[in-house]
Amino acid sequence: VKAAVLRAGELVVDTLPDPQPGPLQTLVRTLACGICGSDLHFVHHGRRLTELSAEGGGRGGLDHEQDIVMGHEFVAEVLEHGPGSAASAPAVGSVVVSMPIMFTALPPGPENVTAVGYSNEFNGGYAEMMRLFTPMLLTVPNGLPVDHAALTEPMAVGLHAVNRANLAPGESVIVHGCGPVGLAVIAALQLLGERTIVAADFSPARRALAARLGATVVVDPAVDDVWDVWQREAGSSSAGSSTVVQFEAIGVQGMLNRLMQRAPRHSRIVVVGVCMELDTITPIWGINKELNLQFVLGYTAEEFSATLGHLAEGRIDGSPLITGRVGLDQVSSSFASLANPEQHVKILVHPNQ
Amino acid sequence: VKAAVLRAGELVVDTLPDPQPGPLQTLVRTLACGICGSDLHFVHHGRRLTELSAEGGGRGGLDHEQDIVMGHEFVAEVLEHGPGSAASAPAVGSVVVSMPIMFTALPPGPENVTAVGYSNEFNGGYAEMMRLFTPMLLTVPNGLPVDHAALTEPMAVGLHAVNRANLAPGESVIVHGCGPVGLAVIAALQLLGERTIVAADFSPARRALAARLGATVVVDPAVDDVWDVWQREAGSSSAGSSTVVQFEAIGVQGMLNRLMQRAPRHSRIVVVGVCMELDTITPIWGINKELNLQFVLGYTAEEFSATLGHLAEGRIDGSPLITGRVGLDQVSSSFASLANPEQHVKILVHPNQ
Numbered sequence: 143v144k145a146a147v148l149r150a151g152e153l154v155v156d157t158l159p160d161p162q163p164g165p166l167q168t169l170v171r172t173l174a175c176g177i178c179g180s181d182l183h184f185v186h187h188g189r190r191l192t193e194l195s196a197e198g199g200g201r202g203g204l205d206h207e208q209d210i211v212m213g214h215e216f217v218a219e220v221l222e223h224g225p226g227s228a229a230s231a232p233a234v235g236s237v238v239v240s241m242p243i244m245f246t247a248l249p250p251g252p253e254n255v256t257a258v259g260y261s262n263e264f265n266g267g268y269a270e271m272m273r274l275f276t277p278m279l280l281t282v283p284n285g286l287p288v289d290h291a292a293l294t295e296p297m298a299v300g301l302h303a304v305n306r307a308n309l310a311p312g313e314s315v316i317v318h319g320c321g322p323v324g325l326a327v328i329a330a331l332q333l334l335g336e337r338t339i340v341a342a343d344f345s346p347a348r349r350a351l352a353a354r355l356g357a358t359v360v361v362d363p364a365v366d367d368v369w370d371v372w373q374r375e376a377g378s379s380s381a382g383s384s385t386v387v388q389f390e391a392i393g394v395q396g397m398l399n400r401l402m403q404r405a406p407r408h409s410r411i412v413v414v415g416v417c418m419e420l421d422t423i424t425p426i427w428g429i430n431k432e433l434n435l436q437f438v439l440g441y442t443a444e445e446f447s448a449t450l451g452h453l454a455e456g457r458i459d460g461s462p463l464i465t466g467r468v469g470l471d472q473v474s475s476s477f478a479s480l481a482n483p484e485q486h487v488k489i490l491v492h493p494n495q
Numbered sequence: 496v497k498a499a500v501l502r503a504g505e506l507v508v509d510t511l512p513d514p515q516p517g518p519l520q521t522l523v524r525t526l527a528c529g530i531c532g533s534d535l536h537f538v539h540h541g542r543r544l545t546e547l548s549a550e551g552g553g554r555g556g557l558d559h560e561q562d563i564v565m566g567h568e569f570v571a572e573v574l575e576h577g578p579g580s581a582a583s584a585p586a587v588g589s590v591v592v593s594m595p596i597m598f599t600a601l602p603p604g605p606e607n608v609t610a611v612g613y614s615n616e617f618n619g620g621y622a623e624m625m626r627l628f629t630p631m632l633l634t635v636p637n638g639l640p641v642d643h644a645a646l647t648e649p650m651a652v653g654l655h656a657v658n659r660a661n662l663a664p665g666e667s668v669i670v671h672g673c674g675p676v677g678l679a680v681i682a683a684l685q686l687l688g689e690r691t692i693v694a695a696d697f698s699p700a701r702r703a704l705a706a707r708l709g710a711t712v713v714v715d716p717a718v719d720d721v722w723d724v725w726q727r728e729a730g731s732s733s734a735g736s737s738t739v740v741q742f743e744a745i746g747v748q749g750m751l752n753r754l755m756q757r758a759p760r761h762s763r764i765v766v767v768g769v770c771m772e773l774d775t776i777t778p779i780w781g782i783n784k785e786l787n788l789q790f791v792l793g794y795t796a797e798e799f800s801a802t803l804g805h806l807a808e809g810r811i812d813g814s815p816l817i818t819g820r821v822g823l824d825q826v827s828s829s830f831a832s833l834a835n836p837e838q839h840v841k842i843l844v845h846p847n848q
Contacts, residue, residue, distance in 0.1 A: 191779065198756050198780030306785070398778065403551050417778040425751065425770040426544065427551030428790030432659075435788040437781030 144493070145269035146473035148185060148210045153474040158209070161265065161273045163224030165248060168231065168276045170238065174292040174467075174490045175267025176215035179321060179393075182477055183418055184212065184260070191418050201255075205262050213267030213491065214242035214259030215295040217288050218274070227276045237282040239294045240274045241446050242266070250275070268473055270493045280447055283454040289467070290453055292490055293460035298449040300326025302441035303414040304334065307387050314338040314376035316368060316388045317357065318401065320348040322463060322488055323414055324391035325355055329458045332356030338376035342368045345483040351462055369404040385409050393417045398435075399424055407431040414438050463488040469495055497846065498622035499826035501538060501563040506827040511562070514618065514626045516577030518601060521584065521629045523591065527645040527820075527843045528620025529568035532674060532746075535830055536771055537565065537613070544771050554608075558615050566620030566844065567595035567612030568648040570641050571627070580629045590635040592647045593627045594799050595619070603628070621826055623846045633800055636807040642820070643806055645843055646813035651802040653679025655794035656767040657687065660740050667691040667729035669721060669741045670710065671754065673701040675816060675841055676767055677744035678708055682811045685709030691729035695721045698836040704815055722757040744768045751788075752776045760784040767791050816841040822848055 147156050163169040184191065189206045196202030204210070220236045232238050242258035245251075259266030264273055282291040304327060309315070315331060317324045320343035331339050332355065341357035343349050349360040359375050361368050372386060386409050388401050393415030399422060401411050413435060427433070441449070452458040466489035468476050476489045500509050516522040537544065542559045549555030557563070573589045585591050595611035598604075612619030617626055635644040657680060662668070668684060670677045673696035684692050685708065694710035696702050702713040712728050714721050725739060739762050741754050746768030752775060754764050766788060780786070794802070805811040819842035821829050829842045 194777060194779050195783055198777060198783060199759075200783050406552075413778065413781060416782055419778075420775050421778050422773050422775055424547060424551060425766065425772075425774050425790070426547050428766060428788070429769055429792045430548055430551060430553050431790075432792050433790050435781070435790075437778070437784075437786050437788075439782045439785050 143265075143270045144470055145211045145265060146470045146491070148188075148212055151185065153185065153477060155470050155473075158211070158265065158269070161271055163222055163273050165224055165226040166276050167224040167273045168220055168227065168279060169222040169224070170218035170272055170274055171221055172216055172218050172267050172270060172272055172493045173237065173288045174217050174492055175213040176292050176296060177473070177476055177480060177489045177491060178215055178296065179323070180416060181212045181259070182480060185477065187418055194418070204260060208262045210260065210262060211265035211269050212259045213269070214257065215292055216242070216267030216272065217282060217291040217294075218267075218272060220279070221271065223276060231276050232279050232281045237288060237291065238274070238279040239282060239291055239450060240278045240280060241443060242295065243278065244273070244275055268470065268491055268493065278443075280450055282450070286454040289464055289490055290461055291450070293463065293488070294446065294450045294453060296322050296488070297326045297329060297453065297458055297460055298441040298446045299323060299414070300328070300330040301449050302445050303327050303389060303412055303438045304330040305445065306436055306438045307389070307410065307412045309334060309337070309387060311335070312337050314372065314386050315340065316372050316386055317341045317352070318368070318388060318390055318397065319343060319392035319415060320345070320352040321391065321483070324389065325351055325463060325487070327389050327391055327414065328352055328355045328357050329460065333452065333457060338372070340368065340372045340375060343483075347484045348487065351487065354462055387412060389414055391415045395419050395421050402427045402433060405431060405433050410434045410436065412436050412438055464490060466490070467492055469493070496618075496623045497823055498564045498618055499823045499844070501541075501565055504538065506538065506830065508823050508826075511564070511618065511622070514624055516575055516626050518577055518579040519629050520577040520626045521573055521580065521632060522575040522577070523571035523625055523627055524574055525569055525571050525620050525623060525625055525846045526590065526641045527570050527845055528566040529645050529649060530826070530829055530833060530842045530844060531568055531649065532676070533769060534565045534612070535833060538830065540771055547771070557613060561615045563613065563615060564618035564622050565612045566622070567610065568645055569595070569620030569625065570635060570644040570647075571620075571625060573632070574624070576629060584629050585632050585634045590641060590644065591627070591632040592635060592644055592803060593631045593633060594796060595648065596631065597626070597628055621823065621844055621846065631796075633803055635803070639807040642817055642843055643814055644803070646816065646841070647799065647803045647806060649675050649841070650679045650682060650806065650811055650813055651794040651799045652676060652767065653681070653683040654802050655798050656680050656742060656765055656791045657683040658798065659789055659791045660742070660763065660765045662687060662690070662740060664688070665690050667725065667739050668693065669725050669739055670694045670705070671721070671741060671743055671750065672696060672745035672768060673698070673705040674744065674836070677742065678704055678816060678840070680742050680744055680767065681705055681708045681710050682813065686805065686810060691725070693721065693725045693728060696836075700837045701840065704840065707815055738762050740765060742767055746770045748772050748774050755780045755786060758784060758786050763787045763789065765789050765791055817843060819843070820845055822846070
């Protein structure tokens with residue numbers, strides 16, 4: 143199987159042994175797989191990230207000396223079920239998505255779980271074929287284009303973050319950062335009904351996408367103070383809107399502290415941007431204003447499935463996010479071009495084209 | 496009026512002009528006033544704290560070049576009401592407590608509020624007399640010793656932190672640090688009914704107090720791993736107890752990150768210890784485990800009043816915390832001796848003795 147392999151810190155295209163589906167595993171042909179910002183970071187800082195995660199009680203165990211095939215935002219076609227699959231499993235030829243989770247042993251359980259795309263054992267979607275966990279396959283509804291179905295995973299991240307925020311009706315929101323994560327948050331916010339959604343990003347292209355997906359006000363932080371804009375729009379208006387939930391969807395050092403500094407009293411910050419370094423905060427700001435910080439990650443199985451439904455029914459239109467389609471040979475160069483926010487938001491890899 | 500004055504970074508005893516009660520103000524004779532850990536820190540780092548608070552949207556405005564009379568855990572006797580006090584105000588001679596809040600102008604409002612004990616305009620309880628806001632006075636119920644009533648303020652801090660934690664029935668708890676704040680948290684926890692309360696402190700004296708106030712297990716972190724003890728006691732037992740709420744009641748750099756590192760998935764951390772410096776955290780630990788950090792400060796008026804009731808009815812017995820009684824001349828030396836956790840927990844200043 144041809145794949146874009148992370149090997150010794152470089153993305154190289156190589157042919158690996160064809161994966162064989164084991165019990166409760168399904169062999170699939172990868173149709174499309176989005177490139178995630180986490181993958182970009184992982185190329186350069188994956189080793190450090192694995193160490194840090196392990197220090198915080200995470201699994202660890204990822205061997206950076208061995209090949210890793212990334213890609214966890216995939217849509218695929220069923221080729222063959224391994225032993226033990228139920229008759230109700232999606233038929234051969236079905237188009238499916240799945241949470242990027244596999245199990246290194248059966249029965250499946252928290253001690254056996256591993257992340258597709260960040261594993262030495264299971265390759266991710268930057269490969270022509272993959273193995274998936276059969277009971278987790280979701281059939282893509284008829285009529286949803288393959289490329290749109292590939293957005294299920296990143297859009298589910300936004301839905302989960304918004305669910306965790308426990309927004310009150312009409313409670314206003316600031317979304318800091320309109321990359322794929324921030325845009326997914328905005329798309330999920332507009333499902334909940336009318337409210338002030340202030341979205342901030344330095345990139346005009348990304349601000350335009352934010353407005354298209356549901357932001358009610360967009361701000362260029364180089365020109366306007368985000369919190370002043372929020373105050374003007376929502377801070378002193380109707381009941382419930384004097385508090386705000388801020389979504390941190392940038393994930394760079396210093397941002398969380400900046401949000402804490404400007405946060406109104408008793409407000410909440412949802413940390414969905416993944417800052418992979420140590421970070422400095424000013425606890426006294428948290429204390430003086432009794433702030434609440436909710437860190438979030440991933441999604442539940444229900445949220446993943448609901449997101450697929452939202453995409454299929456057009457309640458979330460993620461298609462404007464798709465800015466490029468490439469083959470395996472261009473994965474490496476795509477990682478480089480994603481550094482420019484004006485050019486790209488979401489590039490899909492089509493490993494079989 | 497004789498007072499222990501913070502002047503140019505030193506605590507000196509001096510005589511200041513007698514305070515005159517203005518409209519809605521009551522002149523009181525200070526009967527007792529506890530020394531708070533925040534006061535200790537304030538002597539050395541008050542200026543920096545004022546700056547940091549102002550940068551986070553706090554009031555600022557405190558002039559460290561001018562005298563400050565600290566002391567915000569007071570009980571006092573009513574001497575004289577200023578103009579405009581209601582007939583229902585506590586009679587002259589009544590023993591009262593109050594939240595340590597004054598207003599620099601009328602009508603009282605958030606823009607006029609100032610903190611008694613951290614003000615250039617209103618002296619705190621390290622003085623023979625003070626002015627208090629008449630509508631906020633609470634009469635100490637008959638039979639509650641004056642010294643115990645002085646614990647209303649610090650014990651209210653614990654009640655508030657516990658209320659903010661929104662504990663589920665039986666949900667287990669770790670209290671890190673058994674100084675006055677940690678002990679107040681423990682005292683408030685035992686009001687809520689049976690649960691595993693693991694309390695950790697390096698000091699044997701403070702661990703003994705923690706056990707007396709309601710901790711079910713006490714841990715010396717120099718000998719045992721607090722989280723291992725918690726895991727053994729509660730981590731794998733009945734439903735609901737596999738999560739934990741950790742109270743950070745130490746307030747030194749690095750503690751919050753350590754709690755994040757060892758926190759179980761989806762658990763909550765209540766930050767009640769006031770770390771007045773910048774602090775470093777590892778966001779990826781928060782994200783990987785979807786942690787929630789709730790910073791807390793102070794108490795509501797209801798919580799303050801409820802705490803007085805708990806003390807009066809014996810539901811909270813704070814008396815073991817009182818380890819010393821001193822006059823104004825010994826305030827400065829008491830600040831020094833409070834550095835030794837074996838010797839002291841709460842020293843009460845009796846300014847008129």
